[in-house]
Amino acid sequence: MKMRLILASVFIPLGIIIAAVPENTTKPFRLTAGELLNEIHEGTQFISTDQIADMLVQKDPSLQLIDVRTQAEFEKYSLPGSVNIPLSDLLSEEWNDFLDQGVKMNVFYSNGNLKANEAWMITRQLGFKNNYVLQGGLNYWAETILNPQAPKSVLADDEIAKYDFRKGASAALGGGNAVVSNSTEGKTAKPPIVKKKKKKKVAGGC
Amino acid sequence: MSEVKKTKYLNPYVGGVLLGLVLLAANFVSGRGLGASGAIKSAVVTTVSLVMPSHVENSAFYTEYKESHPGNLMKSWLVFEMIGVLIGGFLSGAFAKRLKFKVEHSPKITSKRRIIFAVLGGVLFGFGSQLGRGCTSGSALSGMAVLSVGGFLTMAFIFGTAFALAYFFRKNWI
């Protein structure tokens, strides 16, 4: 008998508290500030324009370019195969599956580094993997891929090979400097895609 | 209920709180509730696939089940949990000196009748737990803790039917 009263005097106040406070709907950050600082310091999120150009030329299916600029800017010019997720829409539900996944390599880009890096920082703190940033953004893209400058002939061979590659990529991707050239592989290793476990599927049943 | 018997078992409210904490731990660590019949199902499916592999290929249920549960079926959360239940129950019984082989039944019926009814009840419960996607622990108790509509519904129907039929089987128990 007494136990019931003790229990009631504990549970009913707890119930009143839980009924009175609003539900916790914040998305928990999964990385500590220190971990994030470390990743920023190492700059592992940056992908070079050469690498993206190569993946585009090869039509690598694992690449997903994401334009974080405004819709107007996106309509004016965008990289082939990219989708537009303006920075203000980043946290909306409809993009959640897109950004938090373990299949594709998402690469954010904007005009410079800034907006894309902001998008990366937010998604990274939410614990999303496989999101990267196009180094230098579209400005650097135009400078290096669309209008590559011929290196001085005294430079090392790999510089010239890089230039040849950029010229080729430029031709393939519609740059201003459409010179046909036998492009050499300027390939760098692409970052590994971290397979994410399907979270929701904790098996249940009895 | 005599005083002696009363002290033998844990106070039901204390037991309930402890059981609730176990369930909370399961949810916190593994993101899931408790269960029992799923472990038997794993064992059944494993045995059937060992004994009659060709049968498993042709049966719609086994194919679906295997698709949704890849890997070794016996290496599942529920199977390990049920091994734990056997150990835990044994330990508790050993501490309380309740370990004894016996058939528990009402003085009004024979052991044989009790066993027949136990098997019959088991068949019904086994069938119902598959249809209802979980038994009292997996569906009703764990479901209620996460406020699942299915959990509440199953709980209401289990206890509702048992109450409704209680009169017809009173001789077995009272």
Place this chain on the structure above:
Amino acid sequence: MGPLIVNEIISPNTNLLIAMLIGIGFGFVLESSGFSSSRKLAGMFYGYDTTVLKVFFTAAITAMIGLLFFSLFGWIDLSYVYVNPTYLTSAMVGGAVMGAGFIIGGFCPGTAFCALSIGKLDALAFIGGLVLGIIFFTEGYPMWEDLYKANFMGTPTMNELLDIPRGIFALGLILAAFAMFWVGEWAEKKFPREEY
């Protein structure tokens, strides 16, 4: 933070070890509360022993309130906790069949294992029955597949269905549970049974 397995804080194998520890706790609590006795379990339906009601609902509200507070403190992300899917028809029919099995057999699967662990032979018979019942279900699966999958509602929770905050629902459930405990203790006094 939680659930630990989803956030990859522990490995799948550790998870299995923990499953066993949780099972030990589960079995220990069931046995110490008297769930290894079929007559104690069945007593609930005749009013002479409402232990089942008390343990069951106390456990449900303890775990529920625990989860809600954990969520409030940000210790667990409830969207990753498994919520049983609701199939309207099969939940009702299955529940009714289980109810019949409960009153006839005197156990449910969890308590049968618990009773077996201390040597109850009727529990062994019940488990044998469970195996038969499951085989019966799997073998005749095409016959009840439609029933099994009918009226799928996704994974709704009670508070979503009623469209109230879950805290309010939780408070309501706690009050309902204590009302039931009160009725249960009244029934125990009204329908006493001495020996079992």
